[in-house]
Amino acid sequence: MTLVFIETDTSGQVTLTSAEALTFARTQLLPDGGAATSREVSGPPSGSTEAVVIGELSDSAVDALGRLGVGVIHHLEHPDLAEYSAAAWAQAIVDVTPESGTLLASGTPRGMELMAHAAVRTGARMAANVIAADEEGLLRQVHGGTAFERLRLDGDLQVLTIAGHACTPEETTPITPEIIGYDLTVAEADLATRVQRTEVEAADDASGLTSARAVVGAGRGVGSENGFAEVLELVDHLGGALGVSRVVTGLGWRPHAEQVGQTGSRISPDVYIACGISGAIQHMAGIEGAKTLVAINTDEEATMVQRADYAIIGDLHEVVAAVNEEIVRRRG
C-alpha cells in the first residue's frame, strides 16, 4: 500500500504539490506489501493509494482526493496537533503507516521534515527528491537537479519525498474515499518543537510565488536595489509574482522568500520571464515546471537564452519598459 501525506492550504484545499505526490503514487511502480509487484508500470488501480490528512478535512478536499484516486483517507485530529509540531505530526502519521509499502509526501519544507522524522521512527530508509520509480528502483535528483541518482531502498517500508513538479497532477475515475478517524494520543515530549506563533507578512509568504500563473524573474542584470520598477510594473500587468535569483537576495536587494531555485522556491507558472538572469543550474532547478520560458538578456549566449522558448536580446530596463507601454497601449 502507498500512503501519501496530504498538505492543505489555508482554505482547506489540497495543495498542487500534494496532488502531484498522489499522481506519483498512482502512476509509478512502488513496492506493494513489501515486494515489488509485477504490476504494469502504468501503476496500480485507483483506490490502492491511501491519504493521511492532519487537521481540518473539508468536503472539497475529500472530493479532490477521490478524483485523485484515493480509496481511504486517514483523518487525524487532536487538539495537540492543531499547531504544527514536526515530531507530534510525524508520530501521528507513523501511527497509521503500514509496516510495508511506501510512505511519501511532496518535497516541500513540511513534507521533507515529516518524512525524515517518520523514517527514523519507523526504522525505514528515506530518499528525498524522487522523480520516478520503476523495476530498477528509484530515480532522484541530486546536485540540485544537475544529475540523477538511481538507488534502491531495502527494507519493508520505504519513505520518499517527491521533487516538486516531478509529475503533472492527473485525475482518474472518481471514487468515494472511505474516511477513517482515530483516537490519538500525543506524547508531551513530541510537543517541544511546536510552533509558538506564525507571522504572516506579504514579504515572507512564498505561496503567491509558487501558485502564480505568471512569474517575472529578476537577476543581477537589474543592476541595483532601485532597479526593480519596470519588472514590478510588469508583475502588476500580469497579476503575477516576482521571483529573483540568489545573487539578488544575497545582495539584499529583495527578501529570500522571493528566491527561485535550488535553495528557493520551485515554481510552475504558465510563463516565466527571466530578466537579467544567466541561468545557473541552481536557478534552473526552480523553474523546470514553467510551461513557457522567456529570457530578456543582453547576452545572447547566456544559458537562460539558450534554454528559453522565446528571447529578447537587450537591456532589460528598456525592453521591459517597452513591454509595459505596449500592454497599456493595447488596453487603450
Place this chain on the structure above:
Amino acid sequence: MNILVCIKRVPDIAGSVTLDDTGTEIDESGLGHTMSSHEECAVELAIQTAAATGGTVAVLTLGPAEAVEQLRAAVAVGANDGILVEAADPSVFAPEDIAQVIGDVIRDRAEAGQTFDLVLTGDDAADTGDFQVGIRLAYDLGYPVLTNIQTIGVTGGGEGAGAGSGGGGERGGGRIEARGIGPAGTEIFSLDLPTVVAVHEGGVDPRYPSITGRMKAKKAPIVEYDAPEPGTGSPRIRLELPEVKASSVTILGEGPEAAPALVDVLEEIGVIRP
C-alpha cells in the same frame, strides 16, 4: 553557548557536469569545492549566537582529508576550532551512517571535555539533498530538532549554559527562539537546550574572511578522527545525467522594438490581466 556546526565539502557546480569512470560519482577533477550554502548560513548564525552569549563555535565535517579546507574556511570567518572525521569516500555513507558517526564523535568530545549546547546543520547538502542528517542526529542524541530555520535568538540563560550537556540528552540551561519558513509565513519556535537545528539559507548573510581570520585559520586546532566502516551503506546504484536538450529558442528581436512580439506571446498564453 557552545555551538557545533556540521558542514559538508561539496563540488562547486555552475554549469553542466560529467560522470567519472565508475558512473557512481560526478567527475570533480575540474571543479572547485565549497561548503553547502545552508551550512554557510549555519556557520554565520553560530558565530553571531556565540558572540551574543560569550560562547564558542566548533565545526565538524565527515569528508576526505581535503575537507579540512572547509573547516579552515569556517575558522577564517570566526569559528574557533575544527573536527575532521576522515573518510576517503564519504559517498559510501548513508545519512543514517553519517548521523551515527557524528553522534559518536559528539559523545567522545563530551568525554574529552568539549560539550555543545546547540548543534547546527544545513537543511540538506547541496550535493545529495538528503534532508535527514540533522534529524537523524537529533534522535541519536535524544535532542529535539527543528528544520527550515533561518534565524536564532537567545531568550535567556544562554551564557555558559551546557556544562554537563552534550551527548547525554540532559537538559542544560538556556533557551532559544528560532524563526523558520512555514507554509503560511514565518514560524516561531522556542525550545530548551541542548537541541539540534537545521538551517535554511536566507536569514543571515555569511561574512567574508578577514586577513587576520585567514591567518588564524592556518593555525586553527583541528581534532582528527577516522570514520568507521559505514553500517548501512549508500543505496546508490549509479548516477545518470539528464539529456541535454538542443536549444529551440525563438529570438523575438533586439531591444525595445521586440516588445510587441512578446506582448503577442503573453496574450496568446492568456496571462495579461484584463
